[in-house]
Structure formats: C-alpha cells, structure tokens
Amino acid sequence: MKNGILLLVYFVGTLYAVQAQEFLYGDPLPDAPELSLRGPHRIGVRTLNLVNEKQIDILNSKAGNDAVYDRPLTVEVWYPANMDEASETSVIYEEVMGTRGDTLRPLIPFSFKGRAFRNAVPKQTDGTEAFPLVIVSHGYVGSRYLMTYLTENLASKGYVVAAIDHTDSTFKDANAFHSTLLNRAKDIKFVLQEMVRLSSPESDDPLSGLVDAEKIGIIGYSMGGYGVLNVAGAGYSDTLNGFFTQMTQGSKAIAPLTASHPEYQNQVDPRIKAVVAFAPWGMERGVWNAEGLKGLRVPTFFVAGSQDDISGYEKGIKAIFEGAVNADRYLLTYENARHNVAPNPPPKESLQPGLHIDEYNRYADATWDQRKINNINQHFVTAFLGTHLKDQDFSKFLDVPQNSNDQDWPGFKPRSSTGMELLHIMGEN
Numbered sequence: 001m002k003n004g005i006l007l008l009v010y011f012v013g014t015l016y017a018v019q020a021q022e023f024l025y026g027d028p029l030p031d032a033p034e035l036s037l038r039g040p041h042r043i044g045v046r047t048l049n050l051v052n053e054k055q056i057d058i059l060n061s062k063a064g065n066d067a068v069y070d071r072p073l074t075v076e077v078w079y080p081a082n083m084d085e086a087s088e089t090s091v092i093y094e095e096v097m098g099t100r101g102d103t104l105r106p107l108i109p110f111s112f113k114g115r116a117f118r119n120a121v122p123k124q125t126d127g128t129e130a131f132p133l134v135i136v137s138h139g140y141v142g143s144r145y146l147m148t149y150l151t152e153n154l155a156s157k158g159y160v161v162a163a164i165d166h167t168d169s170t171f172k173d174a175n176a177f178h179s180t181l182l183n184r185a186k187d188i189k190f191v192l193q194e195m196v197r198l199s200s201p202e203s204d205d206p207l208s209g210l211v212d213a214e215k216i217g218i219i220g221y222s223m224g225g226y227g228v229l230n231v232a233g234a235g236y237s238d239t240l241n242g243f244f245t246q247m248t249q250g251s252k253a254i255a256p257l258t259a260s261h262p263e264y265q266n267q268v269d270p271r272i273k274a275v276v277a278f279a280p281w282g283m284e285r286g287v288w289n290a291e292g293l294k295g296l297r298v299p300t301f302f303v304a305g306s307q308d309d310i311s312g313y314e315k316g317i318k319a320i321f322e323g324a325v326n327a328d329r330y331l332l333t334y335e336n337a338r339h340n341v342a343p344n345p346p347p348k349e350s351l352q353p354g355l356h357i358d359e360y361n362r363y364a365d366a367t368w369d370q371r372k373i374n375n376i377n378q379h380f381v382t383a384f385l386g387t388h389l390k391d392q393d394f395s396k397f398l399d400v401p402q403n404s405n406d407q408d409w410p411g412f413k414p415r416s417s418t419g420m421e422l423l424h425i426m427g428e429n
Contacts, residue, residue: 025344026149034411036378039157044081044120052190056253058182064250074165076144078155081120091116093145097359100174105356110349125209132215132389136163137224141174149374162195184227215389217274221342225280232275233268233295235259239286259292274388275300278342283319284312293323300329301384305337331423336367345370
C-alpha cells in the first residue's frame with residue numbers, strides 16, 4: 001500500500017511538471033489515464049551496435065543454398081539512471097522519413113526531443129533490486145525510435161527497455177520482405193540474450209547487474225507482433241514455410257520457426273513472462289493455424305484497431321486472440337482505428353506541404369488522436385507488465401467492463417474512456 005501511494009505521488013508530480021513544459025511524445029494529455037504518467041526513475045539512454053555472427057544471408061541465398069553473414073543490429077536501450085533531480089533529462093533522437101528505395105518517398109532526416117539523458121550512469125543495484133527486461137520490435141518499415149513514448153515511459157517505471165533496429169526492415173535500409181519474415185523472431189531472441197549477457201553481474205558493461213533475467217517481456221508492433229508471438233511459442237504454419245521457400249527459390253531457413261518442426265517448442269525461452277502484441281501481422285496470410293496458436297502459453301496483451309486494413313481485425317488480430325486458447329490473454333480494441341495503434345504521433349515535419357501523404361499516414365490514425373492512443377497504451381501496458389513482471393496488483397485496471405461506453409473505466413477521468421473494448425479470456429491450460 002505504501003509503495004502504491006508513493007507511486008501515485010510521483011505520477012501526480014510528473015503530471016504537473018510536464019504540463020508546464022513543451023509537449024513531447026509520451027507526455028500526458030489532460031485526460032490521460034492514471035497509469036500513463038511517468039514513474040519515479042530518471043532515465044538514461046544509450047545505443048548498442050551488436051553483431052549476430054554466422055546468420056543466414058537470405059538476400060544472397062540462391063537455389064536453396066543459404067549464404068552466411070554476420071548480421072548487424074543497432075539497439076537503443078533506456079534504463080533507470082543515477083541522476084540529480086536538478087539535472088535536465090533531454091535527448092535528441094535522429095530519425096528519417098521516407099523509405100529506402102522508394103523514389104516517391106526519399107529519405108528526409110528529422111529529429112525530435114525525448115525525456116532521457118544520453119549515456120547517463122545506470123542505477124547501481126546489488127542484484128536484489130534488478131529491473132525486468134523489455135525487448136521492443138518495430139513494424140515494417142520502422143525503427144527503434146518508433147515508440148519512444150512507450151520505451152521512455154516504461155524505463156521511468158523501473159524497466160530496462162531495448163528497442164531494435166531490424167536490419168533490412170528500417171526506413172533507412174528497407175529491403176526484400178523475406179528478410180523480415182526470416183529474421184524478425186531471430187533478432188528478438190538474439191537481442192534478448194545479448195541484453196542478459198551484458199547486464200549479468202559478471203559483465204564489465206555499465207549495464208552489469210541491472211537486469212532481472214528471470215523477468216522478461218517482449219513487445220512488438222505489426223511485423224514486430226509477428227515476431228514476438230513466434231518467440232513466445234506461436235509457431236508459424238507449414239503454409240508460411242512453403243510460401244517462404246517459394247519466394248526465396250528454395251530456402252528452408254524458416255522451417256525451424258514452424259510449429260511442426262520437432263525442435264521448435266524447445267526454443268521458447270521460459271524467462272519470457274509477458275507479451276504485448278500491437279496489431280500483429282500475418283493471420284490473414286496463413287502465417288498461423290490452430291495448432292500453431294495453441295503453442296502460445298505466455299500471458300499476452302493484444303492491441304488492435306477495429307478497422308485495421310493491414311493486419312486485418314476479425315480474421316486477423318482478433319482471430320489470433322481467439323485462437324491462442326492456452327494463453328491468458330487480453331484484446332484492447334480501438335473502435336474505428338486502423339493499423340497505427342502503436343507509433344509515436346506524426347512528426348511536425350510530416351505536415352509540410354508537398355510531402356507524400358504516407359509520411360503522415362505512417363504515424364497517424366484517421367479517427368483517433370495519436371497522443372491519446374499513446375497515453376492509453378502506456379496505461380494498459382503498465383498494468384499488464386506490472387502484473388506479470390513486477391507482481392503488482394493492477395487487476396482493477398485490467399478487469400473492467402467489456403465495453404468502455406457502458407461506464408467510465410477505472411483509472412480514466414470521467415467521460416474519457418469511450419470508443420474502446422477490452423476482452424479477457426483465461427487460457428485453457
């Protein structure tokens with residue numbers, strides 16, 4: 001009870017402080033739900049350049065003969081930091097609009113501010129106060145900066161958050177889709193292992209001792225959702241395997257990620273205790289079947305727009321939710337939203353006249369204020385991860401009336417929780 005009161009004090013203090021400042025991605029709107037406010041920790045951010053050695057180079061594989069290369073991955077890490085309260089927590093994130101190779105959408109650099117401090121000293125822990133680890137995977141195309149409203153927010157609440165730039169899948173280096181199909185889950189697994197290694201007490205990295213490796217969450221958006229569900233136990237279908245083999249002219253490289261592969265379930269990491277899947281892609285394309293979805297046993301929070309025309313809703317995201325019969329699972333639906341239920345708001349640069357409209361549409365929703373979606377996501381992800389990674393009791397925020405129009409949801413200000421649905425089904429096993 002005491003910890004809950006202190007946390008609320010920090011949240012309220014954060015709200016008043018932020019309202020007097022320039023609005024940055026992730027800041028609370030006046031009607032932001034209770035758990036969306038930032039937590040008590042000042043946060044640092046740093047960039048890691050990792051290399052996953054001896055991986056299949058699917059873009060240069062031919063006639064069923066898989067080439068091999070060392071796969072580079074850039075990762076951004078947010079973490080609780082040792083900082084004086086008077087120190088300014090401000091960082092500039094360097095990003096681009098456009099997509100590599102798209103002549104109609106050339107790469108345009110831009111930058112935006114965040115509320116973190118570059119390369120701040122991590123909080124010192126003795127191992128007993130280590131923080132849960134959260135891995136974040138963006139969509140195709142996207143970047144590690146696509147969801148800073150959420151990554152910063154979680155770090156402020158006592159998580160170490162690592163967001164991946166998936167090679168061949170970012171704005172800057174977009175490439176053939178089969179690289180994303182193959183590498184998404186593999187990248188997530190590798191970065192998870194590297195973060196555990198770098199933060200182990202035996203490491204000489206600044207992250208040493210910072211992570212509780214037994215409490216890990218994975219978050220994915222769109223193709224990131226496709227990846228995190230596979231990492232958590234939802235094996236891909238033989239249909240996808242056949243499609244992948246056809247599009248790569250013979251490669252069998254994705255077979256170990258299919259539900260029918262005899263070693264697939266042995267790859268599922270038991271340290272993963274929670275999954276958040278924003279608009280996961282693939283169900284309408286036959287990526288999963290009933291048997292594959294039965295393999296998902298990790299508690300999972302799905303987020304969707306009821307008009308998603310990229311991943312699909314009834315036959316897409318909701319079908320995954322319904323088919324994952326062995327998982328304790330939630331489905332938060334934004335009524336009339338489309339696919340963009342996860343990104344930051346549109347950057348101001350995307351409003352410039354003459355730009356391709358997709359620079360704006362990459363982030364914006366046609367119906368919802370993206371800042372409001374961001375705040376609601378912060379609220380529910382905090383409740384869900386707090387429940388499964390921190391053993392906190394957030395049941396009153398998760399066990400709510402199904403239809404938000406029937407009454408105000410707990411944690412929401414009066415008249416501010418309309419237009420949503422939250423379903424909850426316990427797993428059969």
